Amino acid sequence: MSLAFECRMCGHCCHGEGGIVMSPRDQERLAAHLGIEVAALLSEYARPGSGKPSLRTGEDGYCVFFAEGQGCTVHPGRPDICRAWPYFRGNLIDSTSWEMIQDYCPGVNPAAGHAEFVRQGREYLRAHGLLRDDPAVDPNALILDRD
Numbered sequence: 001m002s003l004a005f006e007c008r009m010c011g012h013c014c015h016g017e018g019g020i021v022m023s024p025r026d027q028e029r030l031a032a033h034l035g036i037e038v039a040a041l042l043s044e045y046a047r048p049g050s051g052k053p054s055l056r057t058g059e060d061g062y063c064v065f066f067a068e069g070q071g072c073t074v075h076p077g078r079p080d081i082c083r084a085w086p087y088f089r090g091n092l093i094d095s096t097s098w099e100m101i102q103d104y105c106p107g108v109n110p111a112a113g114h115a116e117f118v119r120q121g122r123e124y125l126r127a128h129g130l131l132r133d134d135p136a137v138d139p140n141a142l143i144l145d146r147d
């Protein structure tokens with residue numbers, strides 16, 4: 001059985017605005033990792049605006065916690081959405097999405113096939129507590145247990 005995904009550390013998934021949504025649990029874990037209060041985390045590192053808070057990016061378009069040559073500088077405290085990629089709901093329920101992310105994420109192994117990607121993804125998400133419990137606050141990209 002081949003691995004459906006193995007990160008190649010290219011950093012593509014740490015690039016882009018607004019995608020790293022943080023649930024209250026994510027905020028608490030990341031703030032604790034940084035040794036600051038949640039309010040300080042949100043004022044310094046979250047995008048302004050209403051809705052679910054998300055991490056802001058730097059001028060280079062990468063997440064504010066991404067460093068060239070180093071990768072994620074808050075790895076133990078990173079949000080669930082970072083832990084779950086590429087096993088996002090869309091990529092699990094739709095094989096076309098899975099095909100499309102292969103250009104973007106070189107860690108996805110096309111040879112494993114979509115069914116195996118789904119099987120390994122669900123197993124990984126369950127084992128790491130990355131299912132969406134509360135749709136009001138959790139990122140939409142995470143699957144619900146019933147999905």
Ligand code: SF4
Pocket residue numbers: 006007008009010011012013014085086104105106107108
């Ligand atoms: S895009 Fe894929 S291979 Fe690149 S860092 Fe993100 S998970 Fe790893």
Ligand code: SF4
Pocket residue numbers: 013014015020055063064065066067071072073074075078079082
């Ligand atoms: S928190 Fe870390 S893993 Fe998540 S987007 Fe930022 S740099 Fe990447």
